[in-house]
Amino acid sequence: MSKVKVAINGYGTIGKRVADAVTMQDDMEIIGVAKTRPNYEAFVAHDKGYDVYTLADRVDAMTSAGIPAAGTVEDMISKADVVVDCTPGGVGEKNKALYEKAGVKAIWQGGEDHDLAGCSFNAEANYAEALGKDFVRVVSCNTTGLCRVIYPLDQEYGVKKVRVTLMRRAADPNDIKTGPINAIVPNPIKLPSHHGPDVKSVIPHINITSTAVKLPTTLMHLHTLNIELEKECTADDVKAIFAKQPRVRMVGQGITSTAEVMELGKDLGRPRGDMWENCVWEDSVTMYEGELYFFQAIHQESDVIPENVDAIRAMMELESDGAKSVAKTNKAMGL
Ligand SMILES: NC(=O)C1=CN([C@@H]2O[C@H](COP(=O)(O)OP(=O)(O)OC[C@H]3O[C@@H](n4cnc5c(N)ncnc54)[C@H](O)[C@@H]3O)[C@@H](O)[C@H]2O)C=CC1
Ligand SMILES: O=C(OP(=O)(O)O)[C@H](O)COP(=O)(O)O
Incomplete structure (x- = not known):
């Protein structure tokens, strides 16, 4: 079975950790991460082998700084089954139209309001609610x-x-x-x-x-x-x-x-x-x-990371049993 293609939009505290946790799973893969600036995190992403995408007006700046941009955020989204939006709280909301236009599933983080996704998620408590959903928010x-x-x-x-x-x-x-x-x-x-x-x-x-x-x-x-x-x-x-x-x-x-x-x-x-x-x-x-x-x-930087992996699995219906997804995620991450 081919792996689910995951894009990370916003490669900061949460985004970089979700990227690494997805990479540890055998049923999903990272097809790209989006960074706005060519800072140290972007260089590390590139060194780790992630394709780095950026905003349309920053492709040249990224490439000339030494990180060959793989394309625009829109290019990245067009290749994904699901986007994990890890942009700062309030920014993710503005990306919804982008995801709807591309017909791609999306996960937001706790900095966004519940109404944006209509489904707020915790793997232990309501995994089943996210099964097959197009939009989910992993709570803070x-x-x-x-x-x-x-x-x-x-x-x-x-x-x-x-x-x-x-x-x-x-x-x-x-x-x-x-x-x-x-x-x-x-x-x-x-x-x-x-x-x-x-x-x-x-x-x-x-x-x-x-x-x-x-x-x-x-x-x-x-x-x-x-x-x-x-x-x-x-x-x-x-x-x-x-x-x-x-x-x-x-x-x-x-x-x-x-x-x-x-x-x-x-x-x-x-x-x-x-x-x-x-x-x-x-x-x-x-x-x-x-x-x-x-x-x-x-630990604010990391407790939501396995939850994002389970949210992907539920939305893509890779596993219908929440407890099995949690066990699979934990095992792959060494938790
Ligand atoms: N840091 C934390 O303790 C936690 C944060 N969250 C939530 O996760 C989300 C992300 O937070 P952090 O990772 O802490 O933020 P952050 O500021 O560390 O990272 C956000 C990244 O998104 C990039 N970015 C900004 N605008 C962008 C755009 N238009 N397109 C693409 N990338 C863009 C920034 O350059 C940065 O790399 C927020 O909703 C936050 O509330 C949830 C749990 C814990
Ligand atoms: O999701 C978090 O906290 P929260 O549950 O208090 O909203 C993160 O620690 C981010 O909080 P911040 O908005 O104070 O950076």
């Missing part, structure tokens, strides 16, 4: 992390209510422009933050409310969750459920911070030191007056 890193723990708890014990506080990294490690560098910023001040409503775009019946702040750190997000469950259970029951989840890792063993979680990613030999799973502190999982509490860390 934080929302992905929330769905991965809320969905299995809801399946087993029923979720009555979720309250979550998200302590968000201010910027990605390579971002030299974004702050704060010495402040804690309630963001947004008007509540709830987008994360609770976003979980409902994947699992509509969940009663959830969220608040979020930005902190002067680049490594990871950290969530404090408080969940009321319908049925009684113990902290050990919850730990047992989390331990079974393919994209949840229980941490302890001297890991007391996001810095040590990131060090673990490097020690595991993960590409770029990525941590694709939610990291739940085992010792934090607590039942108090019948309510569940725990902490989890989310």
